[in-house]
Amino acid sequence: MPKKTKWRKDQKRRRGGKATRTLNISFGSYGLKSLTACWVTSRQIESARRVMTKYVKKTGKIWIRIFPDKPVTAHGGEIPMGKGKGAVDYYVAIIKPGMVMFEMEGIDKETAKKAMESAAHKLPVKCQFITKE
Numbered sequence: 001m002p003k004k005t006k007w008r009k010d011q012k013r014r015r016g017g018k019a020t021r022t023l024n025i026s027f028g029s030y031g032l033k034s035l036t037a038c039w040v041t042s043r044q045i046e047s048a049r050r051v052m053t054k055y056v057k058k059t060g061k062i063w064i065r066i067f068p069d070k071p072v073t074a075h076g077g078e079i080p081m082g083k084g085k086g087a088v089d090y091y092v093a094i095i096k097p098g099m100v101m102f103e104m105e106g107i108d109k110e111t112a113k114k115a116m117e118s119a120a121h122k123l124p125v126k127c128q129f130i131t132k133e
Contacts, residue, residue, distance in 0.1 A: 009088060019097060022101075032119060033130050065103060066093040
């Protein structure tokens with residue numbers, strides 16, 4: 001969740017196009033790249049981070065290149081149509097094809113691949129393990 005936002009509620013936006021930023025590995029040696037477009041919630045990012053830290057332990061380092069800055073609103077269960085927009089329910093990060101979502105360094109390639117594949121299972125987007133060339 002962002003510390004401060006300019007507006008409390010956001011509009012939906014369209015889910016088209018490919019990523020123009022965060023295309024390459026910038027910090028680590030290994031990365032997890034998205035192949036499809038999706039919204040990734042803050043809970044899913046945290047779940048993926050926990051799985052990766054289990055493999056990295058104290059030797060490696062992880063960079064999270066995505067941030068959930070888009071608020072998603074929701075109404076309660078039995079509320080009739082109309083009556084305005086609902087309250088902010090959770091936050092999402094907008095993922096586009098080609099974005100590098102996570103980076104890792106300080107461990108061998110096999111362990112990094114295993115960690116990234118486990119993290120990919122926690123995300124609702126198709127992912128690919130990449131290395132820095």
